Amino acid sequence: MPSTSFxxxxxxxxxxxxxxxxxxETLGPAxxxxxxxxxxxxxxxxxxxGPALRLPTTHSSLPAPCHDLQTSTPGLxxxxxxxxxxxxxxxxxxxxxxxxxxxxxxxxxPALESPRIEIxxxxxxxxxxxxxxxxxxxxxxLPSSKRSPSTATLSLPGLEAYRDPxxxxxxxxxxxxxxxxxxxxxxxSYSYPxxxxxxxxxxxxxxxxxxxxxxxxxPRGLGACMLLGSPRHSPSTSPRASVTEESWLGAxxxxxxxxxxxxxxxxxxxQPPCSPQxxxxxxxxxxxxxxxxxxxxxxNSTQYTSSAIVAAINALTTDSSLDLGxxxxxxxxxxxxxxxxxxxxxVEPVGEDLGSPPPPADFAPEDFSFQHVRKGxxxxxxxxxxxxxxxxxxxxxxxPTPYMSPTLPALDWQLPSHSGPYELxxxxxxxxxxxxxxxxxGSRGAVKASxxxxxxxxxxxxxxxxxLMLQLFIGTADDRLLRPHAFYQVHRITGKTVSTTxxxxxxxxxxxxxxxxxxxxxxRAVIDCAGILKLRNSDIELRxxxxxxxxxxxxxxxxxxxxxxxxxxxxxxxxxxxxxxxxSQRSAQELPLVEKQxxxxxxxxxxxxMVLSGHNFLQDSKVIFVEKAPDGHHVWEVExxxxxxxxxxxxxxxxxxxxxxxxxxxxxxxxxxxxxxxRKRSQYQRFTYLPANVPIIKTEPxxxxxxAPACGPVSQGLSxxxxxxxxQQLAMPPDPGSCLVxxxxxxxxxxxxxxxxxxxxxxxxxxxxxxxSKAIASSGHCHLGLLAPAGExxxxxxxxxxxxxxxxxxxxxxxxxPPALLPQQ
DNA sequence: GTTCTGGAAAAAACA
DNA sequence: TTTGTTTTTTCCAGA
Numbered sequence: 001m002p003s004t005s006f007x008x009x010x011x012x013x014x015x016x017x018x019x020x021x022x023x024x025e026t027l028g029p030a031x032x033x034x035x036x037x038x039x040x041x042x043x044x045x046x047x048x049x050g051p052a053l054r055l056p057t058t059h060s061s062l063p064a065p066c067h068d069l070q071t072s073t074p075g076l077x078x079x080x081x082x083x084x085x086x087x088x089x090x091x092x093x094x095x096x097x098x099x100x101x102x103x104x105x106x107x108x109x110p111a112l113e114s115p116r117i118e119i120x121x122x123x124x125x126x127x128x129x130x131x132x133x134x135x136x137x138x139x140x141x142l143p144s145s146k147r148s149p150s151t152a153t154l155s156l157p158g159l160e161a162y163r164d165p166x167x168x169x170x171x172x173x174x175x176x177x178x179x180x181x182x183x184x185x186x187x188x189s190y191s192y193p194x195x196x197x198x199x200x201x202x203x204x205x206x207x208x209x210x211x212x213x214x215x216x217x218x219p220r221g222l223g224a225c226m227l228l229g230s231p232r233h234s235p236s237t238s239p240r241a242s243v244t245e246e247s248w249l250g251a252x253x254x255x256x257x258x259x260x261x262x263x264x265x266x267x268x269x270x271q272p273p274c275s276p277q278x279x280x281x282x283x284x285x286x287x288x289x290x291x292x293x294x295x296x297x298x299x300n301s302t303q304y305t306s307s308a309i310v311a312a313i314n315a316l317t318t319d320s321s322l323d324l325g326x327x328x329x330x331x332x333x334x335x336x337x338x339x340x341x342x343x344x345x346x347v348e349p350v351g352e353d354l355g356s357p358p359p360p361a362d363f364a365p366e367d368f369s370f371q372h373v374r375k376g377x378x379x380x381x382x383x384x385x386x387x388x389x390x391x392x393x394x395x396x397x398x399x400p401t402p403y404m405s406p407t408l409p410a411l412d413w414q415l416p417s418h419s420g421p422y423e424l425x426x427x428x429x430x431x432x433x434x435x436x437x438x439x440x441x442g443s444r445g446a447v448k449a450s451x452x453x454x455x456x457x458x459x460x461x462x463x464x465x466x467x468l469m470l471q472l473f474i475g476t477a478d479d480r481l482l483r484p485h486a487f488y489q490v491h492r493i494t495g496k497t498v499s500t501t502x503x504x505x506x507x508x509x510x511x512x513x514x515x516x517x518x519x520x521x522x523x524r525a526v527i528d529c530a531g532i533l534k535l536r537n538s539d540i541e542l543r544x545x546x547x548x549x550x551x552x553x554x555x556x557x558x559x560x561x562x563x564x565x566x567x568x569x570x571x572x573x574x575x576x577x578x579x580x581x582x583x584s585q586r587s588a589q590e591l592p593l594v595e596k597q598x599x600x601x602x603x604x605x606x607x608x609x610m611v612l613s614g615h616n617f618l619q620d621s622k623v624i625f626v627e628k629a630p631d632g633h634h635v636w637e638v639e640x641x642x643x644x645x646x647x648x649x650x651x652x653x654x655x656x657x658x659x660x661x662x663x664x665x666x667x668x669x670x671x672x673x674x675x676x677x678x679r680k681r682s683q684y685q686r687f688t689y690l691p692a693n694v695p696i697i698k699t700e701p702x703x704x705x706x707x708a709p710a711c712g713p714v715s716q717g718l719s720x721x722x723x724x725x726x727x728q729q730l731a732m733p734p735d736p737g738s739c740l741v742x743x744x745x746x747x748x749x750x751x752x753x754x755x756x757x758x759x760x761x762x763x764x765x766x767x768x769x770x771x772x773s774k775a776i777a778s779s780g781h782c783h784l785g786l787l788a789p790a791g792e793x794x795x796x797x798x799x800x801x802x803x804x805x806x807x808x809x810x811x812x813x814x815x816x817x818p819p820a821l822l823p824q825q
Numbered sequence: 826g827t828t829c830t831g832g833a834a835a836a837a838a839c840a
Numbered sequence: 841t842t843t844g845t846t847t848t849t850t851c852c853a854g855a
Contacts, residue, residue, distance in 0.1 A: 435830085435831085437829095442827080442828060442829070442830095443828065443829070444828095444829065444830070445828075445829050445830075493828095495827085495828070496828095497828090537838095538837090551838070551839090585831090585832085585833095
């Protein structure tokens with residue numbers, strides 16, 4: 001894969017950059033990690049910085065979008081502007097964004113087909129003597145193993161053993177091993193950052209060995225940009241990437257032990273009392289992820305964000321370490337230099353052979369590298385060691401911002417499902433259960449629709465003749481903001497039964513399936529090409545910056561995005577998430593699941609019958625209503641009466657119990673869940689008690705999700721979701737104001753706190769100045785600030801990017817009014 | 826020969 | 841610390 005290809009069609013904002021920066025994930029606080037590793041590993045993150053720091057040249061590229069980069073980069077073949085856009089790519093025109101660069105390396109050498117990298121690359125990373133790493137540049141890039149002691153530690157004794165292919169179950173299909181799989185045509189052709197996180201973050205998407213592939217016409221470039229790594233490593237990486245547990249810990253067991261530090265946290269609120277960084281506003285159900293407190297983040301962010309200078313410096317330096325500067329322990333800096341991030345930058349020689357990433361230097365990889373560095377190089381993510389906290393502890397809020405990717409919104413941004421004439425809608429929802437497959441297994445097929453067939457997504461209101469790209473990734477389904485799921489990845493399904501063309505790309509460590517939306521098909525796509533891959537909890541939990549725990553975190557949603565080009569080079573991003581999908585074998589078989597509820601609010605007097613639709617209901621299922629205090633404990637709990645005569649396995653009729661306080665003057669949000677016995681509970685569903693004297697607003701038991709009242713009209717991102725799920729999310733601390741913040745990018749959930757916010761979404765999302773500032777003011781914490789429930793339509797305005805705009809356009813610094821913000825619709 | 830699936834045993838994590 | 845239970849991950853086998 002020629003590094004030259006830096007495919008990012010201006011019109012197709014599939015740009016990775018956004019993802020990279022946007023990933024709040026990376027920014028996300030890693031309380032756990034911080035705790036354990038803070039001191040010891042403090043330096044890791046920074047290490048990545050080292051190489052990146054160097055150039056001013058990088059700067060130019062950094063800020064610019066992918067295409068911009070090209071312009072800045074001599075080596076880049078691609079035209080700055082990509083008039084051809086997606087359509088061109090489809091046509092197979094020479095000008096394909098991806099292709100152009102794809103065939104020729106920056107240095108003029110013919111692009112080689114990209115061989116798979118994965119294992120080799122890792123080895124390289126870990127073994128100084130690796131054949132692939134011989135190149136000096138490589139060394140620079142991959143210093144960790146050689147240079148730093150810390151790195152040395154990385155080399156794992158049992159590394160080879162770890163996820164050795166041989167270890168894979170015979171059943172494993174190549175495709176199922178997404179990351180590793182060479183078999184997957186597209187996959188292989190596209191660089192999977194995770195495949196060789198450290199060495200090939202840059203794999204060039206553009207260069208696809210399989211140009212002749214049927215999918216060739218497909219805009220590959222799209223994915224290219226996405227490669228940018230983000231703190232969150234793609235699951236795919238997990239297996240090998242892991243220098244992790246086994247190797248690191250020396251465990252020989254075929255099954256990696258789960259990181260102890262993380263096990264402590266649980267979805268059900270088992271989180272250790274101690275986590276100081278937990279969100280002050282505990283989610284009703286105890287969210288799996290530990291979130292940094294607003295305060296902490298704000299504090300940090302504030303100091304940084306307020307200073308435009310700091311930001312500028314950061315940007316210029318390209319070196320995260322520099323940013324850290326004062327606040328960062330010397331140790332951290334030191335490590336920084338040694339970090340792998342550099343690896344990401346200069347792997348080219350190696351990458352070529354390996355099929356890994358394109359040479360950074362050539363095509364302004366700086367952007368990527370920069371991003372990687374900031375987010376933590378791929379390597380970092382794989383380090384078994386808790387990641388250096390520095391990023392979290394010392395968020396460099398602005399650094400990335402100014403220059404960050406001008407491209408699309410990060411995956412953890414909350415976007416609306418419709419804007420103006422456009423609406424992205426899930427016409428056919430997926431089944432509520434889909435057993436995900438492990439990498440050690442063969443594929444378990446594509447996600448299906450409950451009524452048979454497959455999910456269908458359609459973009460309404462788009463009258464142009466140019467096809468668009470629909471992005472699909474696996475998102476969370478908990479009570480927090482929607483974000484890429486750390487433990488699940490979309491898996492591309494191919495075969496005779498698959499009628500929809502697709503291709504995989506990596507965006508911020510999240511695998512994204514790109515599916516063309518064609519005018520001739522009415523901008524409608526049948527999603528029969530998407531399976532779900534489960535990553536081992538232990539692999540992910542050790543990932544740098546990962547704060548969630550995988551245990552019992554088995555619900556996901558299919559998240560669809562589309563980026564609609566707007567006049568002036570802007571891009572309107574819409575997003576919609578499916579109903580939750582239970583992915584575990586056991587849960588799917590035993591746990592009750594509430595998909596819908598006929599009513600989501602009622603006066604405190606209660607008495608009304610509410611119909612719950614879902615699965616695994618039993619005749620003796622109980623429905624428990626609970627009111628939680630801010631600290632999470634139950635203030636009130638009562639079992640509602642159920643009508644057993646009307647019982648059905650997929651529906652339950654329950655009588656809304658009277659609320660404990662009949663004199664409330666404002667709506668009170670409570671939750672309820674279905675219980676089939678000990679430990680067999682559904683997720684919490686949200687319910688609102690209204691003051692007795694308040695006229696009842698009839699709520700239709702419709703399937704379609706209605707925007708949460710609190711959030712107002714704006715929300716829709718997840719509109720299609722069943723209320724039940726949303727409701728959970730709505731349970732969040734009501735901050736009306738936050739909800740109203742239009743255009744404010746949802747904070748990156750992953751801990752991306754305020755500081756991160758700007759940086760995270762480097763793109764110029766259309767943020768009204770007011771909104772933006774407001775958002776900032778509200779707090780860095782997504783939950784607080786945006787109130788938007790995970791699935792709920794975050795009160796986010798559609799993200800409009802001005803792709804062509806220079807970084808300067810970014811409302812980069814929080815403190816600054818966003819420059820020319822795009823008019824919101 | 827593959828891919829999907831459903832089951833279930835083994836292993837790990839929790840309580 | 842030990843033991844029972846739950847959940848995760850790996851294997852098998854059949855369609």
